[in-house]
Amino acid sequence: MRLPLRWAGLALPWLALFASACHAAAEGEWPMPARDHASTRYSPLADINTGNVAQLRPVLNFQTGVTRGHEGAPIVIGSTMYLQTPYPNYLYALDLSKPGAPVKWKFEPRPDAGAQGVACCDVVNRGVAYADGKVFMNTLDTQTIAVDAETGREIWRTKLGDIAKGETVTMAPLVVKDKVLVGNSGSEMGVRGWLTALDTKTGKVAWRAFATGPDKDVLIGPNFKPFYEGDRGTDLGVKTWPSEAWKIGGGTAWGWISYDPGLDLIYYGTANPGPWNAEQRPGDNKWTAGIFARRPDTGEAIWFYQYAPHD
Numbered sequence: 001m002r003l004p005l006r007w008a009g010l011a012l013p014w015l016a017l018f019a020s021a022c023h024a025a026a027e028g029e030w031p032m033p034a035r036d037h038a039s040t041r042y043s044p045l046a047d048i049n050t051g052n053v054a055q056l057r058p059v060l061n062f063q064t065g066v067t068r069g070h071e072g073a074p075i076v077i078g079s080t081m082y083l084q085t086p087y088p089n090y091l092y093a094l095d096l097s098k099p100g101a102p103v104k105w106k107f108e109p110r111p112d113a114g115a116q117g118v119a120c121c122d123v124v125n126r127g128v129a130y131a132d133g134k135v136f137m138n139t140l141d142t143q144t145i146a147v148d149a150e151t152g153r154e155i156w157r158t159k160l161g162d163i164a165k166g167e168t169v170t171m172a173p174l175v176v177k178d179k180v181l182v183g184n185s186g187s188e189m190g191v192r193g194w195l196t197a198l199d200t201k202t203g204k205v206a207w208r209a210f211a212t213g214p215d216k217d218v219l220i221g222p223n224f225k226p227f228y229e230g231d232r233g234t235d236l237g238v239k240t241w242p243s244e245a246w247k248i249g250g251g252t253a254w255g256w257i258s259y260d261p262g263l264d265l266i267y268y269g270t271a272n273p274g275p276w277n278a279e280q281r282p283g284d285n286k287w288t289a290g291i292f293a294r295r296p297d298t299g300e301a302i303w304f305y306q307y308a309p310h311d
Helices: 021-027 113-118
Strands: 014-016 056-061 075-077 082-084 091-095 103-107 129-131 134-138 143-148 153-160 174-176 179-185 192-200 203-212 257-260 266-271 288-293 301-306
Touching: 014 103, 021 129, 075 129, 129 174, 143 179, 179 266
Parallel strands: none
Antiparallel strands: 075 082, 082 091, 091 103, 129 134, 134 143, 143 153, 174 179, 179 192, 192 203, 257 266, 266 288, 288 301
């Protein structure tokens, strides 16, 4: 069941059939914000249909106590719902097997308050992911944390960025095989975008792929085969920028990631280039404002398509 969060004051409306709300939630799981690696956001459950949809009504509310923008869909594993708030990034586990879905535990990561000052577009968070008994979460001050799904105990914590440079993290992580994938926010603040993979067991960084700069930083190698001629060449992440502008060129990865297990490729978008004033950065400004396909094990770039050159 997909539960969009928008405002804490409006709480979290959990819609279900009048007869059996908690039972319906326990029958299907939603282990990541978009439910599956294909990011379909589709539940195969047949409990709600055209014949009974008119009977839906709220059966419980939960208020997070945080009055900033809520952009993360809760996840459901078994009879437990997990949800994360915007800054200060509280993580809640709710017991759906009991009336009123009481709180099983609450985890407080205590991120650096200074992160609020460099968040471009509210102090939002886009959700958590589950794998191997762990809930993976990101904090506004660029930390990724693994929490025991049953107890709420912290397992590991890794610092990925620097708020002093304008970096934040607002995206939901995605777990692919034994990697947790996380991207940064802050193109508007003059940061350099990246996508990072961490080991699910230890939190150790496995690889980092930048959106701008030389090929070795973007993880472009001999297997990089973009379709269009304009995307072929050496170090285009430098040559399509004036001077050293690529070092603050944006192209962050704050949105959604998908994975195709058949092709063994992850797909994600790179954000707008920086600064906002395009006259200060003539050129195509690669590899911003487009989509990368990469190998999840190594981060190796396979192809790229730029939707908006010189955005």
